[in-house]
Amino acid sequence: MLTIADTAEQAVADITDGSTVLIGGFGPAGQPVELIEALLEQGARELVVVNNNAGNGETGLAALIGAGRVRKIICSFPRQSDSQIFDAAYRAGTIELELVPQGNLAERIRAAGAGIGGFFTPTGYGTILAEGKETRIINGRGHVFETPIAGDVALIKALTADRVGNLVYRKTARNFGPIMAAAAGKSIVQVSTIVDTGRLDPENVVTPGIYVNTIVQINTGHPEPATMEENQ
Amino acid sequence: MTTTLSREQLARLVAGDIAPGSFVNLGIGQPTMVSNFLTPAQHVTLHTENGMLGMGPEAVGDQIDPDLINAGKIPVTELPGASYFHHADSFAIMRGGHLDVCVLGAFQVSTTGDLANWHTGAPDAIPAVGGAMDLATGAKDVYVMMSLFTRDGTAKLVPACTYPLTGVGCVTRVYTNEAVFLIDDDGVRVRETFGLTFEELAARMEIPLLRAG
Incomplete structure (x- = not known):
């Protein structure tokens, strides 16, 4: 049963210490900023965070890391020009890093949502990121065994939801949203607009509501909902 | 060619070598310049790994949309299709x-x-891989664009990499300001040189080079 929360604070209230939290977004696109800020206020500690990056600037995920709430981060690209908060925590030894090639990160998340126990991929074979991992030659090519990454919780941003949790995203802000929604025990989604059920064209739903547990409407200034009228 | 190629000339050369109708991913940095020299007649479709095919040029002014960025997190535009x-x-x-x-x-x-x-493998460096290993692994052809020599004159086309690998046996061509190299089972073949002869090039490199043709 879908919960429609009134506020971001309400939406993240049940996240417990030690949770693995999948956080959507690639750069600013699709970053669930208000949900991350609410998680910071909520106070859960010892989190394992899965995100493509390790925070930018001083807000959002960077603030969560800066407050010492993140025990471990699983990501592909932590080091950036404005990742100073992660950099400091990493150098101080207060955060653990699991570095994963971006496509392996995505596929490991997808595998968790799809009930796959792992997969062999050529990406990373013969590199230091494959050290200690099982390998196999398949059709003459080296492959590395990668395991699924499931979350206790996912924090995602989409453009529009209906009242059964179907989601439509916007442009490249889609990025990790659909796979994280499927891979988490509880998916919490912030959307710009919640529309009445029946107004999203079923042909255009990207994430079916079965993967979504909580939605919260947060007006981020993007006015146009993705309703059928819009799409025709 | 009597001089080495400029960065722009190199980007134009790579763009001209891409077959019409190709689906292409251009990495961050120098490779991105190739898009400036692709012609509409080539009908090349650009992929960006954060989740788009049909990427258009960098967005300017009112076109800038925070939900429409490329893998380098630069605002871009979308093309029809x-x-x-x-x-x-x-x-x-x-x-x-x-x-x-x-x-x-x-x-x-x-x-x-x-x-x-x-x-670089430096012990104090914070590692970040992003999509580099995936890009190196999947495409039918992997072209590298790089300067051929380091500041101290050491060639970057080497008998064996000393930096940590991104991918094994994946590169098929190397475009540099001095020469274009083709890599296949026979070894490294020099397709063309710019501003120096094959012999002059070979004298500055530690690897055996094959002549074109």
């Missing part, structure tokens, strides 16, 4: 061999096409 997809699909497009060409920068390339372009 563009499509969006999630990250697992986007990397399936790469890993699955659906892209014709990927153009990447490099620290080093080996004579057998090993690529090192993500990590």
